[in-house]
Amino acid sequence: MMSPLSATEKGVCFHVLVHQGKQDLEKALKSTLPSLSKIPGARIIVTRDQDRGDCKVVKQTLTELVGNRCDAPILYRVVCRELECWFLGDLSAIEKAFPRFNAARYAGKKEYRDVDKIMNADQVILDMIPQYKGRQYLPKLETASKISPHLSIDGNISTSFRHFVSGIKKMLT
Numbered sequence: 533m534m535s536p537l538s539a540t541e542k543g544v545c546f547h548v549l550v551h552q553g554k555q556d557l558e559k560a561l562k563s564t565l566p567s568l569s570k571i572p573g574a575r576i577i578v579t580r581d582q583d584r585g586d587c588k589v590v591k592q593t594l595t596e597l598v599g600n601r602c603d604a605p606i607l608y609r610v611v612c613r614e615l616e617c618w619f620l621g622d623l624s625a626i627e628k629a630f631p632r633f634n635a636a637r638y639a640g641k642k643e644y645r646d647v648d649k650i651m652n653a654d655q656v657i658l659d660m661i662p663q664y665k666g667r668q669y670l671p672k673l674e675t676a677s678k679i680s681p682h683l684s685i686d687g688n689i690s691t692s693f694r695h696f697v698s699g700i701k702k703m704l705t
Contacts, residue, residue: 579696
């Protein structure tokens, strides 16, 4: 597990635990989650990439790993295919993070109308961003930290992202 991120935004305090892969997440669901869920007022959101798995099976696996170990309300969200699909759902966020990227070049193209179906979204983003030309692998943490602050809560076309936001809003009401 990497160092956590914490912040207070509009009166909501949140703490993000970043994991190094699915096995690290699954281990934390068994070990760390029970103690976190005892914090008064805690609400827990667990996200995981779908990759090539079946969404319902992935969600069921997460639910079974937690079992009855969680004392707080918990929301599971399976990111359709990969987290990077969420970035492709907001091309203007990529452009703000990487000014040499031209969002207009990709906007409206058929393959970007349903970004949740894009396979290997990390490779798609790697190929799109001029600053990454010549690299073989997308620096995922660097890319996420640059794009994420610019994501539009209401303007993202990723259905998976919109479900995630909707789930958070429901948890906060």
